[in-house]
Amino acid sequence: MEHRPGMTGQETNTAAAEAVSKPRIAVHKFASCDGCQLAFLNLGEDLLALMEMVDVVHFAEAGPVDPDAEVDFAFIEGSISTPADIERVKRIRERSRYVIAVGACATAGGLQALRNMADAGQWMRAVYAEPGNIKSLDTSTPVAQHIKVDLELWGCPVNGRQVLAAVRALLSGVAPAEEHDKVCLECKRRQSVCVMVAKGMPCMGPMTRTGCGALCPSFGRDCYGCYGPAENSNTDSLTRRFEGLGLLPDAVARRFLSINNGAPAFNDAGRKLRE
Amino acid sequence: MAQMAAAGFSFLQRGRFQQLFDVLQEAGYRCVGPRVTDGAILYDTVTKVEDLPQAVRDRQAPGHYRLESSKSELYFAWANGPQALKPLVFKPRETLWQCQAQPSRGLQFETVPPEAPATAVIGVRACDLAALRLQDRHFIHGPVVDPAYLARRRNLFLVAVNCTHPADTCFCRSTGDGPQVTNGFDLLLSEIDAGFVIEARTDQGVDVLGRLPTEGATAKQLEAARQPIARGAQAQTRRFPTRNLRDTLLSNLDHPRWQQVAERCLSCGNCTAVCPTCFCHSEGDEPTLDGSRSEHYRQWGSCFTRTHSYIHGLVIRGDTRLRYRQWLTHKLGTWHEQYGRSGCVGCGRCISWCPVGIDLTEEIAAICASAADA
Amino acid sequence: MPSSETFYQAEPYTLHEAEIVERLQESPTIFTLRLRFTDPGIRSAYRFAPGQFNMVYLYGVGEIPISIVSDPEDPFLLDHTIRTVGRVTRGMDRLQAGDRLGVRGPYGRGWPLDKAGGRDVILVTGGLGCAPLVSVINYIIRRREQYGRFVLMQGVKHSDELLWRGKYERWSRMPDTQVMLAADVAGSNWPWLVGRVTALLEQVSIDPMNCIVMMCGPEIMMRTAIENLLQRGVPEEVIWLSMERNMQCGTGHCGHCQLAGKFVCRDGPVFCYQDVKAFLGKKGF
Numbered sequence: 006m007e008h009r010p011g012m013t014g015q016e017t018n019t020a021a022a023e024a025v026s027k028p029r030i031a032v033h034k035f036a037s038c039d040g041c042q043l044a045f046l047n048l049g050e051d052l053l054a055l056m057e058m059v060d061v062v063h064f065a066e067a068g069p070v071d072p073d074a075e076v077d078f079a080f081i082e083g084s085i086s087t088p089a090d091i092e093r094v095k096r097i098r099e100r101s102r103y104v105i106a107v108g109a110c111a112t113a114g115g116l117q118a119l120r121n122m123a124d125a126g127q128w129m130r131a132v133y134a135e136p137g138n139i140k141s142l143d144t145s146t147p148v149a150q151h152i153k154v155d156l157e158l159w160g161c162p163v164n165g166r167q168v169l170a171a172v173r174a175l176l177s178g179v180a181p182a183e184e185h186d187k188v189c190l191e192c193k194r195r196q197s198v199c200v201m202v203a204k205g206m207p208c209m210g211p212m213t214r215t216g217c218g219a220l221c222p223s224f225g226r227d228c229y230g231c232y233g234p235a236e237n238s239n240t241d242s243l244t245r246r247f248e249g250l251g252l253l254p255d256a257v258a259r260r261f262l263s264i265n266n267g268a269p270a271f272n273d274a275g276r277k278l279r280e
Numbered sequence: 281m282a283q284m285a286a287a288g289f290s291f292l293q294r295g296r297f298q299q300l301f302d303v304l305q306e307a308g309y310r311c312v313g314p315r316v317t318d319g320a321i322l323y324d325t326v327t328k329v330e331d332l333p334q335a336v337r338d339r340q341a342p343g344h345y346r347l348e349s350s351k352s353e354l355y356f357a358w359a360n361g362p363q364a365l366k367p368l369v370f371k372p373r374e375t376l377w378q379c380q381a382q383p384s385r386g387l388q389f390e391t392v393p394p395e396a397p398a399t400a401v402i403g404v405r406a407c408d409l410a411a412l413r414l415q416d417r418h419f420i421h422g423p424v425v426d427p428a429y430l431a432r433r434r435n436l437f438l439v440a441v442n443c444t445h446p447a448d449t450c451f452c453r454s455t456g457d458g459p460q461v462t463n464g465f466d467l468l469l470s471e472i473d474a475g476f477v478i479e480a481r482t483d484q485g486v487d488v489l490g491r492l493p494t495e496g497a498t499a500k501q502l503e504a505a506r507q508p509i510a511r512g513a514q515a516q517t518r519r520f521p522t523r524n525l526r527d528t529l530l531s532n533l534d535h536p537r538w539q540q541v542a543e544r545c546l547s548c549g550n551c552t553a554v555c556p557t558c559f560c561h562s563e564g565d566e567p568t569l570d571g572s573r574s575e576h577y578r579q580w581g582s583c584f585t586r587t588h589s590y591i592h593g594l595v596i597r598g599d600t601r602l603r604y605r606q607w608l609t610h611k612l613g614t615w616h617e618q619y620g621r622s623g624c625v626g627c628g629r630c631i632s633w634c635p636v637g638i639d640l641t642e643e644i645a646a647i648c649a650s651a652a653d654a
Numbered sequence: 655m656p657s658s659e660t661f662y663q664a665e666p667y668t669l670h671e672a673e674i675v676e677r678l679q680e681s682p683t684i685f686t687l688r689l690r691f692t693d694p695g696i697r698s699a700y701r702f703a704p705g706q707f708n709m710v711y712l713y714g715v716g717e718i719p720i721s722i723v724s725d726p727e728d729p730f731l732l733d734h735t736i737r738t739v740g741r742v743t744r745g746m747d748r749l750q751a752g753d754r755l756g757v758r759g760p761y762g763r764g765w766p767l768d769k770a771g772g773r774d775v776i777l778v779t780g781g782l783g784c785a786p787l788v789s790v791i792n793y794i795i796r797r798r799e800q801y802g803r804f805v806l807m808q809g810v811k812h813s814d815e816l817l818w819r820g821k822y823e824r825w826s827r828m829p830d831t832q833v834m835l836a837a838d839v840a841g842s843n844w845p846w847l848v849g850r851v852t853a854l855l856e857q858v859s860i861d862p863m864n865c866i867v868m869m870c871g872p873e874i875m876m877r878t879a880i881e882n883l884l885q886r887g888v889p890e891e892v893i894w895l896s897m898e899r900n901m902q903c904g905t906g907h908c909g910h911c912q913l914a915g916k917f918v919c920r921d922g923p924v925f926c927y928q929d930v931k932a933f934l935g936k937k938g939f
Contacts, residue, residue, distance in 0.1 A: 376667045377667050377668070377669065379669070379711075379713060379714075379756060381713060381714075385752070385753065385754060386671060386692070386754055387671045387713055387754045387755075387756055388671070389668065389669040389670070389671065389756060391665070391667050391668055418907065419907060422905075422906055422907075422920075423905075423906065423920065424666050424905040424906060424907070424920075425666070426666070426905070426907055427665075427666070427667070530914070530932070533936065533938075559907065559909055560908060560909030560910065561903075561907075561908050561909070562902060562908065562910070563716075563717065563902045563903065563908065564716065565714055565715060565716050567713075567714035567715075571714060574713060574714040576711075576717075578903075578908070581908070581909070581910070583909070587900075588900065588909075588910055589899075589900060589910070590900050591898055591899060591900050592737070592739040592740055592743075593739050593740075596899070596900075596938065596939070597938050601938075602937065602938035605938060606938060606939075609914075610912065614912075614914045614915035615915075616915075617914075617915030617916075618915055618917075
């Protein structure tokens with residue numbers, strides 16, 4: 006009996022069964038910059054191992070194209086921003102056993118969700134010579150607003166560690182461990198010096214979800230919230246603190262209304278400041 | 281100061297301080313000491329006196345820490361930065377054991393031997409020695425000994441330095457843990473302009489001291505060493521009303537102050553991470569992608585997280601009021617039941633490094649004040 | 655059980671491989687894994703006391719604390735009854751006979767059987783709270799003559815959720831043993847009480863000076879039951895309960911399971927009511 010890499014070690018299948026039961030994976034793209042797909046492509050050796058373990062049936066950026074294939078795991082990058090997106094994402098749901106929304110666009114609507122708070126038509130007229138040719142929704146929204154999403158990986162972009170942990174857990178048939186603690190905990194575990202306390206920088210770490218490894222503070226810069234809100238985020242208190250550091254209300258609002266402006270905790274905090 | 285008047289104090293001239301590093305390194309120790317890094321004084325590997333923070337002093341206030349240059353020649357004219365000894369013994373993250381999945385579908389477990397290099401720490405303050413004793417009680421003097429902590433603790437050589445420049449956030453005098461170092465060290469230094477008054481407390485300390493080019497300390501040197509410690513103690517203004525706050529806190533669980541502090545608290549856990557006695561940690565597993573091996577790790581956790589109090593489907597402390605209250609009632613209250621004293625050593629780190637500057641001595645004062653009214 | 659406390663102390667993080675000998679589906683969401691250490695040396699060295707728990711590890715996913723349900727006289731086979739709730743239990747739910755798990759333990763303090771001799775023993779359990787007391791039932795049944803009356807009360811939300819109906823029927827036929835069951839909501843074929851388990855207490859006579867009470871279940875249920883017992887003159891020091899908190903290390907180090915000054919994994923999970931009463935039902939503890 007061959008050990009079967011890719012499964013938990015609990016399961017023993019024959020070689021024939023293995024060929025049949027290789028999980029099928031699709032990576033779909035909506036309104037996004039493709040950066041999260043790079044988290045897959047930049048996996049290095051792990052990417053080769055992954056390709057051995059799964060059948061990648063659709064991943065346009067990497068080669069295979071079969072958007073309507075039935076799959077076990079569908080990873081979705083990007084936000085829903087056109088009428089066609091809505092139809093496409095529903096089709097994906099119907100053909101996928103498990104749907105994973107990947108990155109800030111797919112989980113919160115992305116930077117482009119800023120248009121949700123503006124007159125999208127006016128923006129379009131300002132940018133395009135023939136806006137009538139563009140079929141775009143007035144809003145950019147997360148995938149979960151349109152279909153049932155089984156798992157969300159937050160981050161802009163997500164990183165290889167997150168992707169690998171998620172894939173590994175899914176292959177083992179369990180949910181990945183949740184990560185919704187604050188960046189501060191990871192920052193302190195790295196023994197980085199707090200940039201807010203020691204440099205007076207308006208760091209978003211105390212309300213941003215961990216997962217990035219506290220990357221920015223480790224380079225001496227303030228977190229800008231690209232992993233979205235952590236659980237139990239006290240945006241009012243952090244707002245007061247940022248104002249105490251000398252930020253004007255609009256500057257504080259911009260801290261919240263950035264990459265994850267569509268995430269409710271950040272959106273509420275930012276809007277409150279602009280009222 | 282009775283002990284300092286006694287014989288047995290040596291003196292090492294400032295110009296010969298490098299010899300301490302040399303002797304320790306020759307004895308096989310990696311030297312760890314204070315270094316200015318990213319705008320703060322951190323403990324890191326040091327090999328020479330020039331690595332130490334000379335002519336630097338700190339300004340600390342709630343939610344505020346800055347280094348400034350000073351004209352002082354002294355190496356230790358500053359109060360503690362964000363770290364204590366904690367990361368050296370209780371690592372922020374480490375693998376405890378790992379498991380291999382066998383082709384036969386068996387599981388093979390291996391404990392991972394802890395990394396425990398012989399380490400000499402130069403510049404340890406009284407508050408951190410008190411905190412180390414508490415962590416010792418937690419990790420190695422209970423019914424179960426933590427092997428990783430023990431291995432690293434055994435390999436520590438502690439060069440304490442009496443604190444002469446407490447920060448505004450310090451209150452070790454109130455907790456009874458400083459600024460004078462009284463025990464728990466191998467060598468104790470008191471820095472004066474001309475050099476260091478040195479005392480050895482352990483066999484290893486005596487051994488290292490014997491290899492240093494010292495002379496006998498004079499009464500004048502001893503007095504010069506004593507005075508700034510006493511001045512530092514006098515300069516501390518923060519305090520707790522009493523050392524045992526257990527009953528006061530537990531009888532004020534519904535005090536409105538808990539809600540007020542929750543409105544400021546970010547529940548970010550910075551206070552627990554910089555606290556030299558906080559021991560909470562969470563465990564997790566990191567399997568390799570191919571599933572053939574999995575590591576089981578532990579990492580610093582915090583009672584300010586949701587997962588800390590999770591039991592299948594239920595979170596016992598869902599909001600910040602309950603989390604902050606848990607931290608303080610444990611640290612200053614129920615800690616007495618567990619370890620025979622408070623869990624606070626007065627280092628003030630949780631005050632300086634709280635992003636919004638919450639000061640636990642203020643919170644305690646508020647709770648105790650109206651508790652007394654009632 | 656002298657050896658159980660020392661078994662893990664020298665090597666607190668040493669897990670031992672155990673094989674699933676049998677998997678029993680107890681209800682749609684509850685299953686029992688019957689485990690056996692694969693190393694014969696571990697098998698013969700391992701002992702546990704009723705009420706203790708093991709940390710059980712699902713490969714690559716995580717560890718969870720699970721009380722040992724089986725008979726302490728037969729430590730070769732360790733039964734763990736598990737409700738599918740979180741990511742680890744969901745993963746364990748899919749295991750079958752022949753699969754392997756990691757086990758370390760046993761941990762914690764068990765039930766005060768040394769204090770129960772000659773007394774009436776009253777067990778009050780709710781939901782899956784019956785699991786940590788099954789080993790007590792087995793223990794007492796083996797030594798039935800050493801105890802007074804034996805009263806088993808178990809409550810469930812819905813009658814369909816009753817586990818071990820056959821066992822309860824068998825236990826009810828033991829000498830001087832009273833089995834009382836209650837369901838908040840009952841389907842057909844439920845000859846027992848429809849109502850709360852605490853209502854069963856009203857129906858039973860208690861000799862307050864010669865009994866010992868052991869309980870496990872939702873805290874609200876235990877508090878209501880304790881109120882009733884105290885009113886009837888049962889002294890606090892004979893009321894024992896098994897508590898549940900987040901336990902990750904089992905050794906009293908990780909700090910998650912604290913209940914005020916107690917570490918539930920180390921000082922419990924079984925406590926005398928006197929020792930936890932100040933914090934029982936207190937929000938946030």
